[in-house]
Amino acid sequence: MAFKTIALFGANGQIGNCILRALLGCKRQSFNIIAFISPNKKLQVAEQAQHVETYNFDLTTARREDLAAALKEVDVVVSALNGKALKAQGLIQDAAADAGVKRFYPSEYGMHNIYRKPGESEGVCSSFLRHPAVNSGKMTYTLIGCGDFYNQDREKVWCPWTQKDVDSYTFHIIGDADAKADYTHLDDFAAYLVASLCESEKSENAMLNFPSDHISHNEIAALLQRYSGRPVKKDIISHEEMHRVVADPSQAPRELQGASSFPVDFWFLVKGIQGEGRFWRPKGQTHNHLFPEVQRTTFEQYFQQRFA
C-alpha cells in the first residue's frame, strides 16, 4: 500500500525542506502534502507550492484537539522538528492517533550514540515506538537513522568543506583522524524517506538506517584537497578535552562557541564519538538495499559536483 496524504511538521527546516522537495519531486506517485510551519511564516518552496496545504501552528502551545482536527484524513505524520518543538512530538503523536493517522515518523534522524563517561556502558531509547496506538496495531512507525549529514551549508565548523570563498579549510577533529564514520547526504536521506512512504510494507514498524558514505577525516581531507586545490588544516582535539566540554560547555575553545546551530557540547559529543571509531553502524544495521533506487552520494561525488 502506498500512502497518499502526508503531514510534514517543520517543513521550513533544513531537513524538513529537503523532505518537502523530495515529496514534491517523487516520480513514483503524487502525494497530498500538508505542511506544518511556525506562526506568521510562509512555506519556503519555490515550485509546486500550490500542491501543498499549509497550517501555521506554534507547537509549544498547540492543543491536542486542534492538531487532531488538522490531521483528519492524513495517512502519515513525518516530523522534522528540532529544538524546543521536539518536545511537542508526543502531543503530535497523540493527536495523530486521535485522527486515525496510520504511520508516524519521529524526528530521530541521526545516530543513537549515547554519551559515555569513561568506563560507562551505553543504551538506546525511543518512546514513540511504545505508543499505545502502535502497540494496539492502529498506528505503525518508521524510524530512519542516518550518518552525520555532511552537506549542511549553514554549519561552518561542522561541515567546513561546504564553505565557499575560503583560501583553506580547517577540520576540527576529536581523537583519531583515521577513524571512519557514517555520513549521509541530505538529498539521499530525503529520497530514502520518500521511497519508504511509497513502499509502506517494507518500512512498517521498522528502524532503518541510510548512510551515504563511510569515511575518515583524513580521507575526506585528501579528497577535499584534490578537488578544491586548497589546503586542509587539521586541529586535533583530545578526548580529555571532549569530556571537559561535555561537563562544562563554557570550556570549549572560543572559535567553536556558537559556531553551530547545535549546542557546542553536542558538537563535541558527536565529533568525539566519531574520533573513537564508534560512529558507524555494523553489518545488518544499514538498510540501503531495501530501496535500491536511492543512490548514495559519496564525498568524492559531492566534491566532484561542487568543484566541477
Ligand SMILES: NC(=O)c1ccc[n+]([C@@H]2O[C@H](COP(=O)([O-])OP(=O)(O)OC[C@H]3O[C@@H](n4cnc5c(N)ncnc54)[C@H](OP(=O)(O)O)[C@@H]3O)[C@@H](O)[C@H]2O)c1
Ligand atoms: N544526523 C545529522 O547530522 C543531523 C544534522 C542536523 C539535524 N539533524 C536532526 O534532524 C532533525 C531536524 O533538524 P533540522 O536541522 O532540520 O532543524 P531546523 O532547521 O532547526 O528545523 C526545525 C523546524 O522546526 C520548526 N519549529 C521549531 N520550533 C517550532 C514551534 N514552536 N512551532 C512550530 N514549528 C517549530 C522550525 O520552524 P522555523 O523554520 O519557523 O524556525 C523549523 O522549520 C532533528 O531531529 C535533528 O536532530 C540531524
